[in-house]
Amino acid sequence: MKKKAVALALAASLCAAGMGFAACGPKKAENELWITYFKGGYGSEWVEQLARKFEAENAGVSVRTDGDTQLINSVANMMRNGTNYDLIFCHDITWEDFVAPGYIYCLDDLYNTEVSTGTTFADRIWDEDVLASCRYPDASGQQHYYKVPWTIGTAGIAYNLTVMDRVDGYLQRTGAGRQWNRKAPVDYYDLLQYCTDIVAANLSADPDEPTSEKIVPFTWSGVAEEWQWDYVMFDWWGQLAGPETMNTFKNFGNVDEHFNLDVSKQNNPDQEVYNPDKAAVVRNSDGTVNKEASTYVGWKEFKQAYQLWYDLVVNNKDWSTKKTGSNSKFENEQAFANGFAAMTPAACWIEYESKTFLEAAGQEISIMPTPIISEVKLDSNGNVLPKDSNAAAVTLDAIRAEAGVIEKTVTVDGKVYNRVSFTSSFGDSAMIPAKSTGRDLAVKFLLFMQEEENAKLFTKLSGGTVLPYKYEYWNSFVEGGEDKASAWQKAIFEIDQNSTKFNNYTQHPMMRKTDLRGSARMTTIWPTNNYYYFKAWQGNNSIEFKPDRLFSDIFKKVKDNWNVYKNDL
């Protein structure tokens, strides 16, 4: 009897274990499409609704969607060892690694598919830069498509409209003679003026509680996300040196005539891209770029952008919240959404992420086109001088638009400048595992997503995020002839429509394989992914973070390590 009981218990355990193993790998039917996606700033609503719509349009097909906040950590394992998912949407995927071993499904057929008469899927992609980022060479050097870009991010300085209204109230009361009227500062001097006005207004975050925390110009997280200042820096860099310089920089000088990576040169990267004394572009007397004389190699303009940041943030330490050294990413977003600061460096997803707080606090936000560095004057120590100063040692200026160019420009004080905007989250991708059993359905879903109506639906449901297709994203919130987009969303669309977009994505192995990228998953502009914004702000004007010293130290470190990096190539 005792033996029987033991046998019965063992059999029960075996069954339970068997069922457990069975649960590890659920069966997937032939007509099922499994999608997994990074559950972050775009939310889940978009995928849920698109999935149901896809099911409705494809009878008998069932779509399963699984959001995952940690997808970035498991996606490589999925690709190597197999997964039930047919379509993966994630950021920072090193999909290029999956090409040589054949883990990723080639999408050449998708890109050649005609989506409407005479228009292929490839034609629908945002621009050639985005299209090039989806290609990768196989072992024979032939370029193929392997991924579909997920989004086109927009970033810069977010500003709180409700706070701006209150600053206007103060200006009106004091008879200052100027009003911001919800219009963002256009140039650097405007930005300085706005910060000065905020400080002078000495507003309490809670209007009903005068002793509550005072509103400061900036909130940012020095602990977790100081890199968001990059968004501003990159735009200033782009204004000073043009997007071509970013392309040359991220490819270490190994570019072809279109500033795309030249694979044949990639084993000979040029460390001079980090040289802070070398200007990348040479200007003509009218402020336009002398293309023949410019090498597009050099970091002087980036150092100048840092100088402007330094003057704005470090030289005005009190303009940032005291909690800069402790606020996490979400605490920073909350502080901004609750009106504790007038501005924060941010990207397009912040409104969607802060929705609850914005509604609760009754605040409205927008994002400004990064102010133009229009003839900023600096003294010999790099300090900003007044706009009308005659004692300037250096006068910075954004690149002027060539004669006759009117598209994607901005006019300041009668001068026409090229308008640029850095694309954040450029590495966000959709890909299909080669071993997927639902590849055809996955391809069909991607084709479905790029359709005008569905792309707009994505934009609407993700709070204004734009897909990298040619579609009327700016009309995504139009209902019954009325545009229901928020001020934030309208600003995003305006920036995307009227700026030349550029990004820091590269397939250069120097950035992807070596220690130069440090702890970064993908590209980093700062060598070894070391950031200095917080250290500089916290360092109370410490000499080591002043532009000249910092950039000279960085270049030295790069030179010291260059051979090590090259050995890892």
Add this chain to the structure above:
Amino acid sequence: MQEEITAGAAVLSDAENAVSADSETEGITPKRRKRRRNGNFFKSRKFRKNLFVVCMLAYPVFQFLVMWAFVNFDSILMTFQKYDTIEGWKFVGLDNYANWFEKFRVNPAYKVMFVNSALHSVVGMFVIFPLCLLVSYFLCRKVPASGFFRVVFYLPSIIPLVVLALGFSNMIKIDGLLGKLYEGFNLEAPALLVPPKVRWTVYGFTIWAGIGGNLLLLSGTIKRVPTEVLESARLDGVGTMGELFRIVIPMIWPTLVTLFIMSMMGIFSVVFQPLFLTDKLMDETMTIGLWIFNKATDNSGNVQAATLGIMSTIVVAPIILLTRWGLDKMFANIDY
């Protein structure tokens, strides 16, 4: 043991004779007799004993082959290869190792990483471990509310690290509990989660969270020390500290050695503490384990991580073995 085996053989021989006699009387063929003899062999004590040993060893051997040899074979092999982003894997001999030596030479961040890891090991051995021993000892001396304190000290060990780190970081933030305390004294709270202080914050956290780690094990071991021995020592006038250092520690030495060696392994085992505390990867708080974790996400990173792992093992393993050998020699093993 030899007597047992001889006795067993005699029993077996008697049994065989008996079987032989039976077969003669019952007319069993030699073939069937052999089968019968084999049957007896399987029932023999020697066979059953060997079977027991084999069964007991099978799992660890299997575990070693699969979870160590197989897994590490792949890692070791990887250290002699390089991943070409277009052509795939290539054999490169010892290049990866040579490049690591060069990295250590030219990049101060790696030196910081090693110093951090080594310091975590030192903190584990000479701060956390002695503190844990002291706490365990005093809790075993039935101080008032010892049960309560045991729970308090042990609590951090059963709370998930991520929760613990979150609680700790919220407590020491500028606007956290510590910040409020400073505010109360009209002082500005220090920024403990960013450089330069963050490095010491991580050590503080590992100490705070680590004291209770071995509490149960040490308490249990100390409680096993015979009370007669302790009473006798007290009658001889031995004080509290004398009791600890001259009686308790020598008597629980084998356990202490094991736990000390485990503390030494802090050089590899401090992985997520800096990340969870600061929500960021920083040179100032980087450890070998965290660096390997962060790099092991793509092929190129895997190669670097595997090479660092092997090199660290080559350096640290002999030190640990030597330490163990030395510590084992310090006190004679006492059975009680």
